[in-house]
Amino acid sequence: MSKTGVGTIAAGVAKAYADKIVISGYDGGTGASPKTSIQHAGVPWEIGLAETHQTLMMNDLRSRVKVETDGKLLTGKDVAYACALGAEEFGFATAPLVVMGCIMMRVCHKDTCPVGIATQNQDLRALFKGRAAHVVNFMHFVAEELREILAELGLKSVDELVGRTDLLSRKSNLASRRPKAAAMNVEALLYQHEGDRFKKIEQNHHLEQGFDLTELYPEAQTAIAQGLSFKGKYQLKNEQRDVGVITGSMITRAHGSAGLPEDTIFAETTGHAGQSLSAYTPSGLTIHHTGDANDYVGKGLSGGKVIVNAPNTQREDEIIVGNVCFYGASHGKAYINGKAGERFCIRNSGVHAVVEGIGDHGLEYMTGGRVVVLGDVGKNFGQGMSGGVSYIFPSDVAQFKQENKLASLDFDEITVDAERDVLKDMLEAHVRYTDSFKAKKILEDFENVAKKVVKVIPKDYKLMMQKIDLQKHQTDVLDEALLNAFNDKREVLAPEQQRTAVY
Known part of the structure; x- marks a missing residue:
C-alpha cells in the first residue's frame, strides 16, 4: 500500500531477496471493500512509487527487483507517468471491469451485481455482455497511446522511460485554477539518482x-x-x-x-x-x-x-x-x-x-x-x-x-x-x-x-449442503443438483427436510 515510509519497507524486502515490489495506490479497489478503507487507506500511488524507486536506487537495490504499481490506472498517459516515476510493470483492474460492463454499484460482495460480473445468480449472469476481446482491445489502445508518448519523447522502449523524472515538470498555470496544487512542493518526487533504473540482475535466493x-x-x-x-x-x-x-x-x-x-x-x-x-x-x-x-x-x-x-x-x-x-x-x-x-x-x-x-x-x-x-x-x-x-x-x-x-x-x-x-x-x-x-x-x-x-458450522454452508442433499434425491446428475440447490432461495428448511447432518 502506498504510504509514507514505504520506501524503507521496499528496501528491506529487496534485501530479503524479493523479486517484485508492488505499490498500490489509495484509489481503485474492489467494490467489496469497506467504505472506510476505500476513503482512508493509503495515499496516491505517485507518492509511494517515487519514494520506493528513489530509496531502492539510494541503496543500490533497484537493479535487483521489478517495481509494479496500480491504483486506477486508466490510460496510456497514466502508464507513462508511472513509468517515469519508477515503475516497470502496471496493474489494471477497474478499467478492464468497466470495459466488461461494470457500472460501479459497489455490491461485489452481495451477489446482486446488476450487470452479471460479480454474482453467481443465473438470472443476473445472463445480463453479462462483456467479452475478452473488449479487454484486449482496450489494452491495445493503452499500449498505442503509450507508444505515441514514447515517440514524442524520442524514446525507443518502455525501459528507457523508467525513472526519467527529468522528463516531468509541474504545470506553470496552476495558481489561478488550483491554488492548493500550486502551493505543493513536488521537487522531492522528481529528484533523480544516478544508477540503474530498472531490473537487470536476478536475485540470488541461495536455494x-x-x-x-x-x-x-x-x-x-x-x-x-x-x-x-x-x-x-x-x-x-x-x-x-x-x-x-x-x-x-x-x-x-x-x-x-x-x-x-x-x-x-x-x-x-x-x-x-x-x-x-x-x-x-x-x-x-x-x-x-x-x-x-x-x-x-x-x-x-x-x-x-x-x-x-x-x-x-x-x-x-x-x-x-x-x-x-x-x-x-x-x-x-x-x-x-x-x-x-x-x-x-x-x-x-x-x-x-x-x-x-x-x-x-x-x-x-x-x-x-x-x-x-x-x-x-x-x-x-x-x-x-x-x-x-x-x-x-x-x-x-x-x-x-x-x-x-x-x-x-x-x-x-x-x-x-x-x-x-x-x-x-x-x-x-x-x-x-x-x-x-x-x-x-x-x-x-x-x-x-x-x-x-x-x-x-457456518449457517449458509449448512443450509446449502442440506439443499444439495435434497436435490440429490430428485436427480442423479450432480451438476443439475448443485444448480438447483443454488437457485433454491429458501432461507430455512423444515425439520423433516434436513435429512443429513453436515460434517
Whole structure:
C-alpha cells in the first residue's frame, strides 16, 4: 500500500531477496471493500512509487527487483507517468471491469451485481455482455497511446522511460485554477539518482544452500523418481526455512497433482524449525517434526501430512507452532501437539487438522475442511468463515458460546453416529502420531463427548449442503443438483427436510 515510509519497507524486502515490489495506490479497489478503507487507506500511488524507486536506487537495490504499481490506472498517459516515476510493470483492474460492463454499484460482495460480473445468480449472469476481446482491445489502445508518448519523447522502449523524472515538470498555470496544487512542493518526487533504473540482475535466493537441496532431496531423489518408500531423520535449526517445499515440488513434477501414496516420503525432524515448514507439500510427503516451528507451518498444504510433536509433556500446554499456519491450505492432514499462534487455518479449504489451542483470528475466511481444537480459542474466532466444520473443546463451553457467537455461525451438537466416528478417528490419529495427553483424556470418556465439544458450522454452508442433499434425491446428475440447490432461495428448511447432518 502506498504510504509514507514505504520506501524503507521496499528496501528491506529487496534485501530479503524479493523479486517484485508492488505499490498500490489509495484509489481503485474492489467494490467489496469497506467504505472506510476505500476513503482512508493509503495515499496516491505517485507518492509511494517515487519514494520506493528513489530509496531502492539510494541503496543500490533497484537493479535487483521489478517495481509494479496500480491504483486506477486508466490510460496510456497514466502508464507513462508511472513509468517515469519508477515503475516497470502496471496493474489494471477497474478499467478492464468497466470495459466488461461494470457500472460501479459497489455490491461485489452481495451477489446482486446488476450487470452479471460479480454474482453467481443465473438470472443476473445472463445480463453479462462483456467479452475478452473488449479487454484486449482496450489494452491495445493503452499500449498505442503509450507508444505515441514514447515517440514524442524520442524514446525507443518502455525501459528507457523508467525513472526519467527529468522528463516531468509541474504545470506553470496552476495558481489561478488550483491554488492548493500550486502551493505543493513536488521537487522531492522528481529528484533523480544516478544508477540503474530498472531490473537487470536476478536475485540470488541461495536455494542451493537450503535444507531440501543439501539434505532431504538428494537422499530421497531416487525414491521419488521410482515411487518407492523413503524414510530419513534430520536435525533442524530455525534458519532452515521452507523445509519440504522443494522436495514436494519434485514429487509433483515427477508424479503430477496426484502425488504419491500417503507417507511414501517420510521425513522425521527434530529441533527448532524455521518458517514455512512443509509449505505447499503434496500427497505422499509427510514431515513429522519433534520440537517447535516458526510461522506458516503447512501454508498452502496440497495433500501432504504435517505432524508437530511437543518435545515433552510440559510443552503441550505452550505455543508450539507460530502464526498463520495452514493459510490457504487446500488438502492434507495436520496434527499439532500444542497450541498454535494467531490466524490459524485462515482460508483453509480442505485440510483436516487437530490442534490443542489457537490464538486470535482463528479460522477466518475458512471455506472447507475440518479443524479440531483441543482447547481454547482467541479473539475474533470464525470471522468470515463460509465453509467447513470445526469442533472446539473449550475449557468452558458456555463461555465459548457467549464470547464467540456470530450471526453467521451455528453452534451445534453432535447427534449422528457417523459424525461421532469421524471425530473419534481424528482424535485417535492425533494420539497415534503425537501421544497427546489431551486427546487421550477425551477418548477415555468419549461416550460423553457431546457435552464437551461445540460444533461450529457456518449457517449458509449448512443450509446449502442440506439443499444439495435434497436435490440429490430428485436427480442423479450432480451438476443439475448443485444448480438447483443454488437457485433454491429458501432461507430455512423444515425439520423433516434436513435429512443429513453436515460434517
